[in-house]
Each structure stands twice: as C-alpha cells, then as structure tokens.
Amino acid sequence: MRREDLADLGAFMAVAEAGSFTRAAAKLGTSQSALSHTIKRLEARLGVRLLTRTTRSVVPTEAGEALLGTLTPAFDSIEGQLAALGAMRERPAGSVRITASEHAATTVLWPALHRLLPAYPDIKVELSIDSSLVDIVSGRFDAGVRIGEAVARDMVATRIGPDLRMVVVGSPTYFANHPIPLVPQDLAGHRCINLRLPTAGGFYAWELEKDGREVRVRVEGQLAFNNSAMVARAAEDGFGLAFVMEDHVAAQLADGRLIRVLEDWCPPFTGYHLYYPSRRQPTPAFAILVEALRYRG
16 A cells, blocks of 8 residues: 555545544644545545535545445554654653543543643643543544443453432522422422433433332423533522432532532442453553543542
8 A cells, every 4th residue: 555545545534523624634734625535535545525514514425434444453463563663762652632521521531630640741642621522432432431330341441530429409598498309209399400411312211229229200390401510500599399410419508608408319330430341552651641630539
C-alpha cells in the first residue's frame, strides 16, 4: 500500500466519524475542498461510492460502512502500537479519552486527575461529560465510567469508587405541610421532583429496596429536570421530594436544609467502575491512569 493510500483512508475515517466535511477538515488541519477532493480520489480509485452527502450531514454508504468496519480496528491497533513506544521514553506520554457522568467526573475522576497529572506533564486526558450510556468503541473512547452492575460482561472493569447510595429528601418547609412518607406507596400522595435521563426515554423511576424486595416508583409532581443538581436545589427550596445521590446533598443533610426519609428503603449499591474493551492493549499512559483511579478502600 502506498503512503498516500493510507492518508486517504485516514481522511475517509475522519469524515465518516465526524459526519461532516467541515468538522473533519478542521480536525485534520486542511481545507474542506482539499478533503472533498481526497475522498473523490479515493472513491474513484476503489470504484465505489463511500459517502452519501446531504445538505445536513455526511453518512457512509453500505460499502463505506464495510470499509469503516475493517479500518477502525486496524487503525486502533496501529495507534496502540505507536503509543506503546512511549514506554521507551523516560516520561510516559499519550492521550486518554474517557466518557463519564457529571457525578462520576466530579466525585471520582477529577480528584484523582488533580493528584496525578502534575507528576506526568506529557499525559493528556479528555473527559466527555455525558449521562447517556455511550458506546465507547464507536465513540472512540479509551474508557468509560459506569455503576458496577451496569458494565457489560465483555469489558474489563476496575473499581474506582466506594459504594454509593440514593436518598429521598425534602426540606423542612415542605414537611411542615406534608406528612413524612413511611413506605414507597406513600409517595403517591406527595409532590415529587422528576429526573429525565437520556437513556431511559422518560422520567427515572425511583428504585427502592428493603429486605430483598425491590420497588420501582413512578412519581408525579410539578417539576422535572434533566440535571440532578437542579433536582436537589428544587427540593431544598421546598418544591417537593427528590431522589438523589447521598453525597450530592451531604452538606444540606448535615445542616438541616434537607431531611432524609424512607432511609430503610435506600440501601447502598456498588460504586463506579472504569471499563474498557478486553482486547484493548493498554498504553503506558492509560495503565498509569487506571492505577491512579483504582479504588483501595
């Protein structure tokens, strides 16, 4: 294979992944017209159309999808081998891309990175904050972070945080006019603040458990958000009950701004895990990051 062929294939991958000639050109540091010419030259050489261009996006054709399925693991392998050469350097170097929720990023990832990165100036980390269940392979992420029980079986998983716990909370102002709920069924008589998750396709059902009995409660109320911080804020301001991470409202619980209820229905569960494909060859930079994140509690 000629070197220019390899460059053309890389250009095709960039356009297919970006879904746009403009974004791909910016990433590759070239012009849109030059990139378009490269793709046309590649299509002419192969004798098939690889991309379908519309006014809004660029998507691979069936032939393009087949080629992309071959190229992606091959280029990933090449990148892994090149990155592995960093082990021969005195200082580990490389880039690591991780997708995680905002809660995982702020409570687990950032504290570890804050300690690690000053000692390794040649390691670069990109955190993509996303609450949806991202496909790390198609998204070209090195790793993702999820609750332990949600990690797929074909992934390598490393525990990076302690057990977590959800809590049902309300403000003193709210409870001045509403009774304390004693069982999950009592929530039907309360104003509750809903949370919409991108992966749920609707509002999150509160997951409660006691003595092995699991209950999922669909709650009703005047307010709904797609952000846990706003759910907690609305509860603190007296607009209803909220179901949030315990550590997210620890300060409010400690000083009495929020009151915990249904505590016996909120047991702890397995905390965050860093996960990545089992076939992935860890680079020195990635290995150092995994070791720094590993939970030793």
